[in-house]
Each structure stands twice: as structure tokens, then as C-alpha cells.
Amino acid sequence: MQLKQRLFILLIILCTVTGNAQQVLPFVENFTKSDYAGDNQVWNVAQGNDNALYFANNHFFLRYNGIKWEKYALPNKTILRSVFADGDRIYCGSYKEFGYWKRIKGRMRYFSLSENKELFLGNADNEEIWKIFKHGNTVYFQSFNEIYLYNGKTVKKVKFPSQISYCYVIESTIYVASVRNGMYIMQGENFTEVKNWPELKDNIIHGMEKIGGKLYIFTKNTGIYTTTGDKLQPWASPINTLLKNDVLLTAKFIDANTLAVGTALRGLYIIDMPTGTYKNINRNNSLKNNAVLSITLDKEKDLWLGLDNGISHIENNSPVSLFTDNSGILGSVYSLSPLQNGYLFVTNHGIFNFSNNSLQSVPNSQGQVWDIYKNDSEYIIGHNDGTFVYNGSSLRKVNPVNGGWKFLKSNFDEAYFQANYSGIAVYKDITDLTHWKILDSITKPIRNISQNRPGELWAADNYRSLYRITYDKDFKVKRVENVSAQNKIGSDYGVKIFGFKGELLFLINNSWYQYNSLSGRLEKSGLFNTSFNNISDIISVNEDSFLVIKNGLLYLITQVKDAFRWKLLPEKYYQGRLILENTQVCSNGTDLLINLDDGFIAFNKDAANTVKQNIKVEAFYDGNLIDADTKIKYNQPVEINVVSEYYGYNRPDLYYTINDDDAMLPVKNGNILLSSLSSGRQEIKIFCNNGNGNTQVASYVFYVALPWYFSFWMILLYVLLLIGLFFLYYRWNQVKYTQKIRLNEEELRHRTQIMQLEMEAENRLRQQQHEKHMLEMEVQTKASEVAGKSLSIAKHSEMIEGIQAVLESDTGEQLKNKIRKIIKTNSISKNEWQSFEKNLLKSHEEFVTRLSHKYTSLTPKDIKLAIYLKMNLSSKEIAPMMNISFRGVELHRYRLRKKLGIEQEESLYKFMINV
Structure with a gap:
């Protein structure tokens, strides 16, 4: 353990000795060749x-609009050394x-001015164009x-007249800087040597600018010269000596008071001309x-650097600057306070003093440190090992109260409170912190405390719950109430206490509450719940302003009359470096200092952010500008580039909607990729978000074709x-x-055949019926004949009977005998009668059957009479x-x-015929 401590102390000592590279610097955005997919060296930069x-x-011509990189090459693949922007043209120079270049339909197109002009002949066979500039209406390629x-x-x-630099x-x-012969002035095609600047002979000149009536000449190895009248003299600044050694x-002058100098060995110097102070931005930081x-x-007015390996964008005109310790010695900063010539940090590694551009560890301060409270010229520090006081040069431990998260001065009592690991400590004399007492009845780790009434203290547990503590004049606790539990707020983890305009507000489970002392209940705050929903943390700055963290973004909120004005601190300055739940802020003049991992961010709260956002929207389909x-084919991706004219602090926080959808989506890195688009009109609306509202700043309309199956040719195919x-x-x-007609004809034919x-x-059948009828008629005829014959027979029998009756008389016995013999011979026997009757019935068989079935009560005699009646015989003929x-x-x-x-009047004959 002792060995580890010694090694740690040695590391801190080394840090103290060598830790002079840290400065508060502008934000730097670096691009490597993996970003732009090009070569190492970037010889020249221009903005169109x-x-x-x-x-x-080198081999590539690059274009960057803040969103995407475009890479092009010359037709002959030679190395590019220079670019110059003029109007819509970007001139470039290369080997011979x-x-x-000109932008046409979303792509850069090259037009040669030297091809086939025989300009590079003889001694000019190896010429490269290193610089391009414009004077009057003429463009010069040098x-x-x-x-x-x-x-x-x-x-x-x-x-x-001789070899030159630039x-x-x-x-x-037009000044022409010769490598050997000093300076020339170019007039037309003539050159005049500047005789009174002999210092420039055998000197390579890499820059020349005039500012404030003075001419500044920048040389490679002998520093900077200025003019006094028509004479040159070295620039009288301590940094000039430094620049002579850095190549x-x-x-480039940024403005009249600020100069940027690029070197080969130590990166970039940003020099404040009136004071001679500078910031050195290099590989170490x-x-x-x-x-x-x-x-x-x-x-x-931000800087773009072409490096020997890559590109850097330096936001030197931004209200945001950063302090970053790249060594890792500093650690996560939990609180900081400005010193006279620097800053005091408390971190998870201990206490550090940064002054005169040197970061030093305060001896015997190693360990977790939470809080700084400034008291006149001293600093009260809440340390994991106790409470310490630092006077700017030495550190002493004043009591064993460890884990001091917050030190608070009472507005109502002559006392100070300190929230710590074991509760709340009370100090009656800030000049003597060796005497303290602990508020009894509360022994939990308390992270935050606040007060807005005498005899009352509000405390937030390190983990959960909000407490209201009342005490008497001797600081004896009268009552401790778990207010969040009393109000049945279940999820009361990480309670935030915020004092604003003399009132205390409590952020519990994403809702804002105020305490009603009359009802003894928490009530929701309408103003803050409306204005500050989805807030994860809030930090007071002063009476009228505070910081909030919303969706991982920092906003500075200022109350102006009855409204809140939001100012966004863009995420790129602190992305991944905020210490959530431990974000602190302190003021240093107009700057707000916000703690981060390995440093802090400095934000000028008075910086205006009223630039007009000129947003340009470009849409690409299949790699080409729409x-x-x-x-645009149906259901194909479309890439939308939302281009701002700003690359630095003023670059806006943008959102978009599509086709009037209510969903507001963020524009990430200026790029929107749309897929699965329906056919028809598509409208993208771009909004600028300032935290409390969205303002439409651009829109873009394009059209997606119908699906291929609804295209003209497909519709034509469908029609065909x-x-x-x-x-x-x-x-x-x-x-x-x-077929139906044929079937009908066939059916008709069949029907005809069937009918036939x-x-x-x-x-x-008719023939048969006719034949049958004829047969019946024949039968009837024969029956009639039979009847006639029967009648004849009957008459004959009657005659015979009459003759027989005569013969039975007694006269003419012999005659009588002969007549009897004749009669006997011609008489009809009984069998013949029976045979006659049988034939009679047979000849009228059907008639007899029909009549018998219809009239079942008829007797054989009745039937015989009916047959005779059907034969139309009279009663007289029927009788015998x-x-x-x-x-x-x-x-x-x-x-x-x-x-x-x-009936009587009806004919029996007709009746029998119709039976």
C-alpha cells in the first residue's frame, strides 16, 4: 500500500513538473484521412x-459541407497543391x-485552363502551381x-526574375517573395526589387499581411518582421523568439487583435496582439x-487548418472554450472555483491548482473530493477523508466530517450547514470549523440541502426521499418528516432541490412540486411542469438564470419578464463528458464554468446567438442530386442533407417532419435517410430548436414515382x-x-327427329287407333249385321211361330205337317240363341266394361238392353x-x-254412344 502511495505521489510530482501544457482552448474538431478517405497532406483550404x-x-480534391465529404481527382491524377474560391468556381493548381471546378447537379466537374496550351515547356517542365490569387479581374496561378x-x-x-516562395x-x-533576392513588386509583366528590405534576402517568406497600418512579414526561420515607415524590424514580442525555433x-490575422501562426514543430499559436499572450494548440492538447x-x-471567423496529416477546425470565435487534461492525471472534476490566475479543481483524484498555465496537485489531497465553498480568500473543501481548508498555498484538515457534498450558508441564522455522508453538520463560526455539531434524528447520507424559511431545512437523501427538518434556535431537531413518503410518491429516487425567486421547488420522478405550508402537502407546480418537463437535472446560476439538462443536452435558462429564454450549449462540446447527477457550475466574470471528465467547459453566458439560420436542403437519389x-423509384431510399452555413457554435440544433407528421425527429449530423417512401408528393420540413420551441427554417418537396406495377408501361400492359x-x-x-347455336341446331335437329x-x-298410333277404330266399326257393323240378322231371325221366328199357330189348327193336316217340317227345319235352337247373345256381348265388350265399372248396379238384362239401345233398336225390335x-x-x-x-227428355241412344 505504501509503495502504491509513493508511486502515486511521484506521478503527481511529475505532473507538477511537466503539466504545463494544459490551457483553456477553443474547441477543436479533427478530421483524419479515415474521415475523408484521402491522403495525408492538406496543402491549401478555401471556402466557396x-x-x-x-x-x-495531394492526389485528391476534397469538398466538405459540414455533413459529408466528397472526393475527386484531376483527370491526369497529379498532386494538387493549391485551391482558390471565386464565385461559383473553385480554382486549383497541380503539377503542370x-x-x-464547378458544381453541376450535385457533383464537382473539372475544366482545365492549361490543357493543350503548351505552357509548361523547356525549363517549366517540372512546374507546380503552389498558390492562386486574384487581383483585379485576373486570376494568377503561381x-x-x-x-x-x-x-x-x-x-x-x-x-x-528568380526562384520565389509565394x-x-x-x-x-502584388509582392513577390524571392528565395534569394529579397522582395519584388510585380507591375504587369515587370518586377521591381524592394531595395530597403535587405533583411529578407536569403530568407523564405511564408506570409505577408497588413493590419492596423502595419505590414507583417512572416519568415520561415527568422520570425516575424514589421514595417516602421519603409524599414523592416523584427516584431518586438517575446513569442517572436519562440517562433524562430518552431519553423x-x-x-493569418483573425482580426486586428488576434493572429494565428502555423508552425512545423509546435502546431498553432493564437496570439493576442495587445498583450502578447498566446494559446498554443498542438498535438499534446x-x-x-x-x-x-x-x-x-x-x-x-473560425480557423480551418490544413495539416501534414489531416484537417482541423478550430472554433476560436465561439463563446465556448474547453480545459482538457489529456494525461488523465486530473480525473473527473466534481467542482471547481476560479483563482486569481487560474482555477482550483476538486476531482476523484484529489485537489489541483491550475495557475500560470501549469497544473499542480495540492500535496496530501489525494482521494475523492466533492465540493468547494469559497470564503473570502480561503476555500472550504468537502473531502472523502474530512473537511479541509485551502488558502491558495497550503491545505489543512479542520475536522473529520467526511464526504461533504454541499456547504450552505443559512440566510436566517448565524450558521452554516454541511451535507455529508452521515447527515448534516452545523457550524456556528465559519472561521473555526473545528467546532461543529450534527443535527440529530437524521443519520442518512444527505447529498443536497436548501433553506427558504427560518428554523426549517430541506434535505435530499443520496439515494431517495425528500426530508423536511425543523429545529429550534439551539439547532435541536424538533421534527423530521419524510415528505415524499407522506405524499405517497413511490419513485422518489434522486430528488433535486432547486431554489428560484425565494421559493423551493422539488423535482421528483420527472414532476415538479412545491410545498404548501398551510396544508402540509406537496403540490405540483404548474409553471415548471409546463416549462421544464423531461428535465434530468437543474443547477442554479444566479437569481434569474439556471442550467438544465434535458435529453442529455445543456441549456442556459434565463427568465425575461414572464417568459423563459433558452440557450443551447451544443452537445459536441461535452459529449460523453458530463458528470451526471454531479453537474456543477460556477461563474468567472461573464463565463460559466461547468465541470467535466478531465476538465471543464467555459461558456460566455452573454454571447449573442441571434444569427439568422440560412438552411439549405439537398436531396440525393442513387448518389445524384435530385x-x-x-x-425517384417507389420504395427506394433518399438521402437528405440539411446544410447550415455555419460549422461552429452557431450551427443549429435541427429537427424535421415528413408529410405533416406530428412526430418531430432529430437531424443527426445533418443527414436524413428516408426509406420505404410511398408514392406521390413528399415534403420535408426543417425546424430549428432552441429548447422551448421549434421554428421552421426550411422545407423541401420531391416526388416519388408510382410502383413499377403502376408505371406507364405497366398500365399500358394492363390495358393491353x-x-x-x-x-x-x-x-x-x-x-x-x-357452340350454343350448333348445340341448339343439333338439339333442334334431335328435337325435329324426335318430333318426327x-x-x-x-x-x-293414330293408324293403329284408326285401324282399331275401323276394326271396331267393322265389329259394330258386324254387330249391326248380327243385330239385323238377329232381328231378321226374330221376325223369322215370329213368322214361324205365327205359321205354327196357324198350323196348329185342325185344317189341312197334311199341309200343316209339311209346313211344320219346314219350320222345324228352319227354326233356331236354344244353343244358337246362346251363341248369338255371346257374340253380341263380345262385339260390345269395351262398352259393357265401361258401363259396368261406371254403374255397378246394372243387371245382365240391363246391359243387354243397353247394347240394343246403343244399336239404336226400337222397343218393338227389342221385345222379341x-x-x-x-x-x-x-x-x-x-x-x-x-x-x-x-232424365226423361234425354236420349238413351246418345247416352250409350258417349259412354
């Missing part, structure tokens, strides 16, 4: 009128080549031995490389298919109709055949009528 940055990167003048139409070559335009004069490569090849000032002729289907349907119907067969059958008298026949006819139900 489209606000994009252009870089000469120069021309300009190599080390020659210069090429382009007037917009033609190119003229002019040879230098040309410089100062007001209306000066480039220089911010840069990726110490060799600064070029410096360009953008429209925000224009009026672009056909539909026509084809209709045709097929028509043909099918036609064939079906033809039926007719033939019917004819045959039935062997009854005439009157017997009439009586029988009468009875038959009764049985048949025939």
Missing part, C-alpha cells in the same frame, strides 16, 4: 460562396496543370519560377499533427392485357355462342229379342233410366 470547404489533398495570368479568356505566362497581394500591390509555415501547412478563416428531371382479356372473353363468348319419330309414332212384350221393354227402359240417372 456555397459555404462549403475545399481542400487540396491548373483549371477550375509556381516557384513562373506565374500564369488568366483574364477569363486567355492565359499568359510570365517568368519570375506572391502576396497587399491592398493594390513558421503560415500565418488538441491537434492530430503539429505541422500546420495552411490556415483559412471561414465566414464565422432535380426536376429526377425519377385487359383488352386482350376482353377480346378473349369476346372470342370465348363468340365460340361459346357458336313422335309424329311417326303418333301417326302409327229379349222375349218380352213391347210394354215390358218400355218398363225396362224406364228402370234403366233410373239406374243411370238419365
Whole structure:
């Protein structure tokens, strides 16, 4: 353990000796070749009128708009040494080549000005264009031995009197810096040597600018010269000696009071001209490389550096600056306080003093430290090992109260309170912290305390719960109330206490509460719940302003009359470095100092942020810029670039909506990738967010084609298919109709055949019926014949009977005998009568059957009479055949009528015919 402590102390001592590289520096954004996919060296940088940055990167011409990098190469693949922006043209110079780039349909296109002009002949065979500038209406392309003048139409070559480094335009004069012969002035195609600057002979000049009426000449190895009248003299500044040893490569005045100097060995110097003080930005603190090849000032007055390996963007004009200890010695800063010439830090590694650009560890302070409270010239420090006092030079332990999270002066009592690991300590005399007492009845670790009434103290537990503590004048606790539990707030972890305008507010589970002393209850704050929802932490700055952390972003809130004004601190300055739940802020003049891992952020709270946001929206489909002729296919991705004219602090926090959707989505890194787009009109609206509202700053409309299956050719195909289907349907119907007609004809033919067969059958039936009828008629005829014959027989029998009756007389016995013999011979026997009756019934068999079925009560005699009546025989003719008298026949006819139900006036003959 002792060995570890000794090693740690040795490390701190080494840090004290060598830890002089830390400074409060502007924010630096570095780009490596893995970011832009190019080469190492960046020889020159220029900003175009489209606000994009252009870089000469060896084999590549780079473009950067704050969102994406574009990489191009010259047609002959030669190395680019220079770029210069003029209007919509970006001129560039290379080996035996120069021309300009122009942006067309979202891509850079190159136009050569030297091709096929035979400019690089003879001694100019190895010329490279190292610098491009404009004077009047002429663009100059400068190599080390020659210069090429382009007037917009033609190119003229002019040879230098000797090898030079660079040309410089100062007001209306072109200065030509010779490597051996000092300085020339170029007039047309003539050169005049500047005789009274002999100091520049055999001196390489890397910069020349005029500011405040003075001319500054920057040399590679002999520092900076200024003019006094027409004479040169070394710049009278201590830093000039330093620059002589660091190999000066480039220089640029940021403004009349600030100079940026790029060196080969120690990076960039930003020099305050009136005081001679400087900030050195190098590989040890911010840069990726110490060799600064070029410096360009953008429209925000921020610096862009072309390095020997990479690109750096330095936000020197930002209200934000950073202190960062890259060594890791400092650790996570939990609190800090400004000193006369520096800062006092308390961290998880101990206490550190930063003064005169040197970071030193305070001896015997190692360990976790939480809090600093400034009391006149002394600092009361809450340490893991107790309470300490630091006077600027020495540290002493004053009591064993450990884990002091917060030291609070009472506004109502002559006392001080200290929240610590074991509760709350009370000090009656701040000059004598060796005497204290602990508030009884509360022995929990208390992280935060606040007070707005006498005899009352509010405390937040390190883990959960909000307490209200009342005490008497001797600081004896009268009552301790767990207010969050009393109000049944279940999730009361990490309670925040915030004092504002004399009132205390409590942030519990994302809701704001105030205490109603009359009801003894917590009540929700309408103002703060409306204005500050989704707040994770809040830190007081002064009576009218405070910091909030919302969705991981820092905002400075200032109350102006009845409204809150929000000012965003962009996330890039502290991303991944905030110490959540332990964020502290202190004031240092107009700057707010906010603790971070390995340092702090300094923010000028009075900095104006009222720049007008000019947002440009570019949309790309399939790698090409979308224009009026672009056909965007259905369900294909579209890339939206939301380009701001600012790269530094003023770069806005943007959100977007699509097609009037209520969902407000963040624009991440200026890029929106849209996929699964429906067809038709698409509108993107861009909003600038300032924390408490969104303002629309841009919009973009484009159109997505219908799905391929709804395209013109597909619709035409559908129409043709539909026509084809209709045709097929028509043909099918036609064939079906033809088949139907054929079937109908066939059916008709079959029906005709059937009808013919039926007719033939019917004819045959009729024929048969006719034949049958004829047979019946024949039978009837024969029956009539039989009847007639029967009648004849009957008459004959009657005659015979009459003759026989005569012969039975006594006269003519012999005659009588002969007649008897004849009668006997011609008489009809009984069998013949029976045979006659049988034939009679058979000939009228159907008639007898129908009549018998219909009238079941008829007797054989009735039937026989009916047959005779059907034969239309009279009663007189019927009488002998039935062997009854005439009157017997009439009586029988009468009875038959009764049985048949025939009226008297109805003919029996007709009735029998119709049976």
C-alpha cells in the first residue's frame, strides 16, 4: 500500500513538473484521412460562396459541407497543391496543370485552363502551381519560377526574375517573395526589387499581411518582421523568439487583435496582439499533427487548418472554450472555483491548482473530493477523508466530517450547514470549523440541502426521499418528516432541490412540486411542469438564470419578464463528458464554468446567438442530386442533407417532419435517410430548436414515382392485357355462342327427329287407333249385321211361330205337317240363341266394361238392353229379342233410366254412344 502511495505521489510530482501544457482552448474538431478517405497532406483550404470547404489533398480534391465529404481527382491524377474560391468556381493548381471546378447537379466537374496550351515547356517542365490569387479581374496561378495570368479568356505566362516562395497581394500591390533576392513588386509583366528590405534576402517568406497600418512579414526561420515607415524590424514580442525555433509555415490575422501562426514543430499559436499572450494548440492538447501547412478563416471567423496529416477546425470565435487534461492525471472534476490566475479543481483524484498555465496537485489531497465553498480568500473543501481548508498555498484538515457534498450558508441564522455522508453538520463560526455539531434524528447520507424559511431545512437523501427538518434556535431537531413518503410518491429516487425567486421547488420522478405550508402537502407546480418537463437535472446560476439538462443536452435558462429564454450549449462540446447527477457550475466574470471528465467547459453566458439560420436542403437519389428531371423509384431510399452555413457554435440544433407528421425527429449530423417512401408528393420540413420551441427554417418537396406495377408501361400492359382479356372473353363468348347455336341446331335437329319419330309414332298410333277404330266399326257393323240378322231371325221366328199357330189348327193336316217340317227345319235352337247373345256381348265388350265399372248396379238384362239401345233398336225390335212384350221393354227402359240417372227428355241412344 505504501509503495502504491509513493508511486502515486511521484506521478503527481511529475505532473507538477511537466503539466504545463494544459490551457483553456477553443474547441477543436479533427478530421483524419479515415474521415475523408484521402491522403495525408492538406496543402491549401478555401471556402466557396456555397459555404462549403475545399481542400487540396495531394492526389485528391476534397469538398466538405459540414455533413459529408466528397472526393475527386484531376483527370491526369497529379498532386494538387493549391485551391482558390471565386464565385461559383473553385480554382486549383497541380503539377503542370491548373483549371477550375464547378458544381453541376450535385457533383464537382473539372475544366482545365492549361490543357493543350503548351505552357509548361523547356525549363517549366517540372512546374507546380503552389498558390492562386486574384487581383483585379485576373486570376494568377503561381509556381516557384513562373506565374500564369488568366483574364477569363486567355492565359499568359510570365517568368519570375528568380526562384520565389509565394506572391502576396497587399491592398493594390502584388509582392513577390524571392528565395534569394529579397522582395519584388510585380507591375504587369515587370518586377521591381524592394531595395530597403535587405533583411529578407536569403530568407523564405511564408506570409505577408497588413493590419492596423502595419505590414507583417512572416519568415520561415527568422520570425516575424514589421514595417516602421519603409524599414523592416523584427516584431518586438517575446513569442517572436519562440517562433524562430518552431519553423513558421503560415500565418493569418483573425482580426486586428488576434493572429494565428502555423508552425512545423509546435502546431498553432493564437496570439493576442495587445498583450502578447498566446494559446498554443498542438498535438499534446488538441491537434492530430503539429505541422500546420495552411490556415483559412471561414465566414464565422473560425480557423480551418490544413495539416501534414489531416484537417482541423478550430472554433476560436465561439463563446465556448474547453480545459482538457489529456494525461488523465486530473480525473473527473466534481467542482471547481476560479483563482486569481487560474482555477482550483476538486476531482476523484484529489485537489489541483491550475495557475500560470501549469497544473499542480495540492500535496496530501489525494482521494475523492466533492465540493468547494469559497470564503473570502480561503476555500472550504468537502473531502472523502474530512473537511479541509485551502488558502491558495497550503491545505489543512479542520475536522473529520467526511464526504461533504454541499456547504450552505443559512440566510436566517448565524450558521452554516454541511451535507455529508452521515447527515448534516452545523457550524456556528465559519472561521473555526473545528467546532461543529450534527443535527440529530437524521443519520442518512444527505447529498443536497436548501433553506427558504427560518428554523426549517430541506434535505435530499443520496439515494431517495425528500426530508423536511425543523429545529429550534439551539439547532435541536424538533421534527423530521419524510415528505415524499407522506405524499405517497413511490419513485422518489434522486430528488433535486432547486431554489428560484425565494421559493423551493422539488423535482421528483420527472414532476415538479412545491410545498404548501398551510396544508402540509406537496403540490405540483404548474409553471415548471409546463416549462421544464423531461428535465434530468437543474443547477442554479444566479437569481434569474439556471442550467438544465434535458435529453442529455445543456441549456442556459434565463427568465425575461414572464417568459423563459433558452440557450443551447451544443452537445459536441461535452459529449460523453458530463458528470451526471454531479453537474456543477460556477461563474468567472461573464463565463460559466461547468465541470467535466478531465476538465471543464467555459461558456460566455452573454454571447449573442441571434444569427439568422440560412438552411439549405439537398436531396440525393442513387448518389445524384435530385432535380426536376429526377425519377425517384417507389420504395427506394433518399438521402437528405440539411446544410447550415455555419460549422461552429452557431450551427443549429435541427429537427424535421415528413408529410405533416406530428412526430418531430432529430437531424443527426445533418443527414436524413428516408426509406420505404410511398408514392406521390413528399415534403420535408426543417425546424430549428432552441429548447422551448421549434421554428421552421426550411422545407423541401420531391416526388416519388408510382410502383413499377403502376408505371406507364405497366398500365399500358394492363390495358393491353385487359383488352386482350376482353377480346378473349369476346372470342370465348363468340365460340361459346357458336357452340350454343350448333348445340341448339343439333338439339333442334334431335328435337325435329324426335318430333318426327313422335309424329311417326303418333301417326302409327293414330293408324293403329284408326285401324282399331275401323276394326271396331267393322265389329259394330258386324254387330249391326248380327243385330239385323238377329232381328231378321226374330221376325223369322215370329213368322214361324205365327205359321205354327196357324198350323196348329185342325185344317189341312197334311199341309200343316209339311209346313211344320219346314219350320222345324228352319227354326233356331236354344244353343244358337246362346251363341248369338255371346257374340253380341263380345262385339260390345269395351262398352259393357265401361258401363259396368261406371254403374255397378246394372243387371245382365240391363246391359243387354243397353247394347240394343246403343244399336239404336226400337222397343218393338227389342221385345222379341229379349222375349218380352213391347210394354215390358218400355218398363225396362224406364228402370234403366233410373239406374243411370238419365232424365226423361234425354236420349238413351246418345247416352250409350258417349259412354
